[in-house]
Each structure stands twice: as C-alpha cells, then as structure tokens.
Amino acid sequence: MSEADGIVYSDVKFTRPKRNTSGTASSEAEPTYSEVRILKTQSSTELPGSQQHPVSNGGSKVTPERVVIVVLSALLVAAVIALGFTYSKNIQTMERPQNLSAVNKNLTAERLREVKSFNTVQQTCPQPPVVKENDSCPKCEYGWEQHGTQCYYFFTNNLTWNESRDECRQKGGDLVQIDSREEQTFLELKLREKMNFDEDKFWIGLTDSEKEGTWLWVDGSPLKESLTFWSGKEPDNWTERDPDGEDCVRMGEKARAHDLKCWFDQSCKVPHRSICEKPAETGHFTLQCV
Incomplete structure (x- = not known):
C-alpha cells in the first residue's frame, strides 16, 4: 500500500479571537479550518453499528444448508428411480397371468381343432356300429x-x-x-x-x-x-x-x-x-x- 493510500483527510475547526478595529480582541471567536492528515493503520476501520459483507473470492461458498439440499435431492432421485423400477415389475407381474391365459386359450383352440379333425377322419372311416338288443334296423x-x-x-x-x-x-x-x-x-x-x-x-x-x-x-x-x-x-x-x-x-x-x-x-x-x-x-x- 502507498503512502497516499494510507492518508485520509478531515476538517478540523479552530477558533481564533476576532479583532476589532480598535486593536482589542473581541470575545467572539471566528472559526478557521485546517487540513489534518491522519495515517490509517488498518486496511479498513469498522464503524460501530455498521454491517460488513463477506468478500467473494470468485468461487461458491459451501454452506451446511447447501450440503443438506444436495443430499435431500440425491435421496429424492433415488426414491423416484426405485418407485419406477417397482412399478415396472408390478406391470410385468400383472401382464404375465394375462399372457398365460392367452396361451392357454390358444392351446385349447388348437386342441379343439385337432379333435374336430380327428372326428372328421373318424367319420370318413366309420367303425362298425354297436348292435343293440332287439335292433330292428336292417344292416x-x-x-x-x-x-x-x-x-x-x-x-x-x-x-x-x-x-x-x-x-x-x-x-x-x-x-x-x-x-x-x-x-x-x-x-x-x-x-x-x-x-x-x-x-x-x-x-x-x-x-x-x-x-x-x-x-x-x-x-x-x-x-x-x-x-x-x-x-x-x-x-x-x-x-x-x-x-x-x-x-x-x-x-x-x-x-x-x-x-x-x-x-x-x-x-x-x-x-x-x-x-x-x-x-x-x-x-x-x-x-x-x-
């Protein structure tokens, strides 16, 4: 710091006796001014009752409140991911019985077609009928x-x-x-x-x-x-x-x-x-x- 930076100025008022024309000193005082240099011994002087703001050093200042917010945000994201995964698993579990039901229906329909085809073959190649007692139909x-x-x-x-x-x-x-x-x-x-x-x-x-x-x-x-x-x-x-x-x-x-x-x-x-x-x-x- 230069010497000029360490000097401040202040107005100081002095009183001197007012002379009258008769050469006698008057009782009334006449104010005069003089410059006084005062050397600062500190970089800054805090005045009573004043508020001092922290000086930024160009980076974010980490506070406990920010740490808590970051942790809570991370927990919230994890909870959302877990809920999404659980929901997906539930949907798959709900769809699986429906898929099994569809497969069972397809198998049942296929079995019915096979039985119908088998019955058709049986009709084209008839087997000897069972003769009932006292059957009067000629065969x-x-x-x-x-x-x-x-x-x-x-x-x-x-x-x-x-x-x-x-x-x-x-x-x-x-x-x-x-x-x-x-x-x-x-x-x-x-x-x-x-x-x-x-x-x-x-x-x-x-x-x-x-x-x-x-x-x-x-x-x-x-x-x-x-x-x-x-x-x-x-x-x-x-x-x-x-x-x-x-x-x-x-x-x-x-x-x-x-x-x-x-x-x-x-x-x-x-x-x-x-x-x-x-x-x-x-x-x-x-x-x-x-």
Whole structure:
C-alpha cells in the first residue's frame, strides 16, 4: 500500500479571537479550518453499528444448508428411480397371468381343432356300429356296403363267372341283380372308385347260357327290356375268342364320363372281379354301416 493510500483527510475547526478595529480582541471567536492528515493503520476501520459483507473470492461458498439440499435431492432421485423400477415389475407381474391365459386359450383352440379333425377322419372311416338288443334296423355285415335294404360285396379276385358265383353263395348271397336305375347308378359310381383300368370290369348276375338271346338273372327272372344298360352295340356274342360265344355280363367304365350304359357281354371263362349282393339283415353279428 502507498503512502497516499494510507492518508485520509478531515476538517478540523479552530477558533481564533476576532479583532476589532480598535486593536482589542473581541470575545467572539471566528472559526478557521485546517487540513489534518491522519495515517490509517488498518486496511479498513469498522464503524460501530455498521454491517460488513463477506468478500467473494470468485468461487461458491459451501454452506451446511447447501450440503443438506444436495443430499435431500440425491435421496429424492433415488426414491423416484426405485418407485419406477417397482412399478415396472408390478406391470410385468400383472401382464404375465394375462399372457398365460392367452396361451392357454390358444392351446385349447388348437386342441379343439385337432379333435374336430380327428372326428372328421373318424367319420370318413366309420367303425362298425354297436348292435343293440332287439335292433330292428336292417344292416350289413362288416366288409359289405349298404345301399337301401341291400348289401354289396366287391370281390377283388379275378375269377370266372361260375367261380365268382360260388364265392358269393359262400358268403350268403349271389351275383348282383340290378332292378332299378338308382341301383345301376350306385354300382356304376362305386366301380369308378375301384377300377384300376378300363378292362378292370366286374361280373354281374346276368347270363343267356341256357338259351342264346334270352337273358336271365341268377334268380331265374327275365331281364326287362325297359331296364337295360347295354353299351353301344352290346350284346354282340363275339365268338373269335371263345367259340361258345359271350354268354355272361360284366359292367364298369373307367375312362368315360358318367354313363350308366356300361354292360358288356363276355365269355364266361374270362376271369374278372365280381359284385355280390344279399339283403340287409338284423342279427347279433358285426355290422357295416354305410
């Protein structure tokens, strides 16, 4: 600090006697002023009753109050984070049962679809029904297919006409006798499913072996001219393969579109598959539902 900085000035009032014109001193005093230098011994002098403010050193002054505020703020942030985490866990816990319920519903729906599909397969492949006691509904034995009150068995073995008829009799029936257009339609559609090629035809119970041109069914009844299903120019009694001619009838057409006219005369000695027929019956045996 310089000397000039340590000097302050103050006004000091002095009184001196006032002279009058007569040369005598007057009793009244006349004030005069003089400058007095006073050297400061301290950097600052505190006056009584004055307030002294702290001098800033360019940084924040850490006080206990600030420390408490910072600690409380940190605790508040931690509490908010903890509450958020707890809320998230609760939401996940609440959603988990809903997700499990949805999964269970999906599994239940899938199981129902599987059961429905299984039932559909069961319907396409029917099992033999359980026969109740005193059941008056006529049915067919297992392996036979029912149409109306008649049962039909489709032999897959290739046999002559007479051999085929013997097989049918052993099963309690005979070669099929067609008595209606509806029955012809039923058989024609069935043979389309069972034939492998066009000549894979089936014997029926019609023959003129007793008298040429007189067609009789296996029960001895004559063929009705109004109820015939000859194909094209059949019967032609072709004798080039068998000199005895063609005295038995086979049926079936694989290649052509739906056509009921599918009867062909053929030598009775040529092996073919065959159709057996017998009435549906009631009884205590394994039945076939069609």
